[in-house]
Amino acid sequence: MAKMVMNTKIEGMHCGGCMSRIEQALRLAGAQDVDITIERQFAHIVFDDAKIEASALIDAIKSLGYKATNLSTSPHE
Numbered sequence: 551m552a553k554m555v556m557n558t559k560i561e562g563m564h565c566g567g568c569m570s571r572i573e574q575a576l577r578l579a580g581a582q583d584v585d586i587t588i589e590r591q592f593a594h595i596v597f598d599d600a601k602i603e604a605s606a607l608i609d610a611i612k613s614l615g616y617k618a619t620n621l622s623t624s625p626h627e
Contacts, residue, residue, distance in 0.1 A: 553582070553626035556604050558593045560586070561617040571614055579610040596626050 563569060565588070573584045576595060580602035585594040595607055604623050611618035 552599050554597055554599045554604070554623055555626045556593075556595045556597065556607060556623045557621045558595060558608065558611070559619040559621055560591050560593055560611060561619075563588050563591055563616065568616075572611055572616065575610045575614055576607055579607055581607060 560572065563572070563586075569586045569588055572593070573586060576584045576593075581595050581597045583596035586592070593611075597604070597607060604620055608618045608620055
């Protein structure tokens with residue numbers, strides 16, 4: 551298992567409901583841990599790159615109508 555962490559900019563979040571929808575979509579897509587900050591429009595996502603690609607997680611966010619940009623992806627320490 552190769553745990554990775556992706557830091558993502560998410561535009562369009564306005565409330566806790568937005569945050570919950572995004573977190574649920576990411577977990578269904580395969581994210582192992584999700585930490586979202588509405589104020590910063592930011593998500594810290596831990597995932598196993600042997601099971602899912604970072605681009606699929608970005609696509610899961612975009613499928614909900616939000617704009618998502620992968621700022622960085624690196625090994626999880």
